[in-house]
Amino acid sequence: MNRVVITGVGIISPLGNDVDTYWSRLVRGESGISVIDTFDTTGHKVKIAGLVRGFDADARFGRREARRLDRFCQYALAAAEQAWNDASLSPEQLDPERLGVYVGSGIGGLQTLMEQDALLLERGPERISPTLVPMMIANMAAAQISIKYGALGPALSPVTACSIGNTAIGEAFRLIRSGGADVIIAGGTEAAVTEISLASFANATALSRRNDEPARASRPFDAERDGFVIAEGAGVLVLESLEHALRRGARIYAEVIGYGASSDAYHIVASDPEGRGAYRAMKQAIREAGISPEEVDVISAHATSTEVGDKAETMAIRKLLGEQASRVPVTANKSMLGHMLGAAGGAAAVALVKTLQEGIIPPTINQESRDPDCDLDYVPNAARKADLTVGLSNSFGFGGHNAVIVLKAYRD
Template sequence: MVQQQRVVITGMGVVSPIGQSVATFWEALTAGRSGVSAVDTFDVSGYKTRIGGVVRNFDAESTIGGKEVRRMDRYTQFAVAAAKQALDDAALDPDSADRDRIGVYIGSGIGGIHTLLDNYRTLLSRGPGRVSPTVVPMMIANMAAAQVSILYGLKGPLLAPVTACATGNNAIGEAFKLIQRGGADAVVAGGSEATIADLAFAGFGNATAMSTRNDEPERASRPFDAERDGFVAAEGAGVVVLESLEHALRRGARIRAEIAGYGASADAYHMVATDPEGDGAYRAMREALADAGLPPESVDAINAHATGTKLGDVSETKAIKRLLGARAYDVPISANKSVTGHTLGAAGGIEAVALVKTIEDGIVPPTINLEFPDPECDLDYVPGRARRADVRVGLSNAFGFGGHNAVIVLKRYEA
């Protein structure tokens, strides 16, 4: 039997509404400075929701190059930018590594919706002859992973999970398992999304899934609060570099944290609603800890999925109580989406970065806008202000439409 490899995180990259580097993202997140604002990238006057987490002043050309960027949807541009940061942070130079042993696992919940919409409008207004020949490869949800692979010449396994809002965690978790079993030395993993678009806003809005607190954008994303009225859509990307411990040590890499476990499950309940008792979420958390060989009492902090929907926040709270029992009241739980908005398929990647920083810096980010606690959400959600805490083991939760649940366990690296 092949011995399982330990897997560590050596690099991280973020593009988000609150910062386009790990440093700026983390500073804003721990300060509780909201990235939600009025949407001005299209005419929102006829929409129920007119706010979102927009990535502003993103300079794709300087990061990627003018020629290449024209062949990439916005979600792909975000992924490439975050992957570049992560590889630079890891000091992993593909030219001095075995490219055949470096994979890319980057997913997206929706993919290139901007490319799709732009070309469909062209089709209607100017005819089929004016539609771009690159419309299909630019819009499909695997192209962020493919472009990172192409640009860096990474020839290991290439995968793009599409599991709605669980995508980022599934990508990281599956990459972890690949390295653990010896299938790669390193994987660039995470998620990317760019859905601040009219069709998405119309659909989510008509499904009454998004907040309509349009006059107070910064107060609209309010997980666990009694006055929450839905999630706030956002865009961005979060990418990490995972490596086998052996590979990282051999090249003298800085180890930021260890990924120790991964659990996934299905609600098998409803197309968009979560299981009201949180059974699938509970099983994914339980399996992640079992995979890590850790008991529930080892958990020092939880990065909650916590989107700000009425049902979702209650069901996640129930799942955490079932997992931790009475100790659930003593574990700090952070809702990053209160600050960033909900970046959908990118959320798991972005929030993995946040959890690594929590472990490194001993700071649990706050859940902002938690002003009127919901009696059914009665745990310690770190309201208002960040908190110092010694976090050795943390869970990061991600749950998606269709009943997808994915949880990763990160812990402080110890030789």
């Protein structure tokens, strides 16, 4: 079995469009949530989101090419380019048949579909773009990255809702570990802050309605949480066999040592209220990693800021860690980012890589009112320095999909 390491990271997010900016703002506990100004929210119950700011697609791709890419593909390509460059990869170092892409999206090109549907109603079928389908289908992010880098190995787009990033990273880890690839670009992307998705999530009473104080709206584990905040972006990593990375003299950030996946088999949107599926995924991940619960130093929680979900995840962590649960810090990046849906796991993985590398745990902000059902150490409101070796990252999705990865600090 090959050891699998992370040699490159890339991010597009509400907290910044490069890793340094993203990480520094996470550590400072800044919120990336703001009032929506990208479309008219008159009549909407919810008017806030975690928006990607300062992203100029025309400058990155050229105006003609940008018009052929839905935003979820634009974000994925930009994050993948960062990760590729960060890993210092070059074609002459690679066997293209052993280079893969595992990047998924939960919703795909929803904005493009909405725009073309409006055009159909207004001007008729002759005006519909022939590029509609290839712009909106969820596999296109992986396809576009594969085309850009000449990746002739597997190009997959896992669709496991909000656990996509961890599913992609975990499945890529297993393929490299088994010898099926040398390098895989893996992660998730999403651009679903649209009128229709905002209305649907709001009507399902899933979203926070703190419209007048967006920075305080996402508050995982806090007693006054009232739902998640929808967000957008992409998080992408380069995974590589240790042998391949050492052979080309790559800088190594961290090692992937375990992956666990499960299904709640409970409800299409609600978490199992006792966190049983989450527990099974975490347990499987640490078993595959060959570690005991006592060796876990930090947990990056899924923690969307919903009443049932945060409580269930707390229960699952307590069951996994037992008596030491109260001593293991748990951080919730969504308190600052909002919920990036299919991009959430990739963004969390980038943050966990930096956490292990720097020995700093980003805070869970907006911890103001204690919930007796959420009684772990959530690193409240201020970052914390710590000696860290092993971190778990949790991602859970609609339909009961659970995916957990275990990362380990890489020591020469």
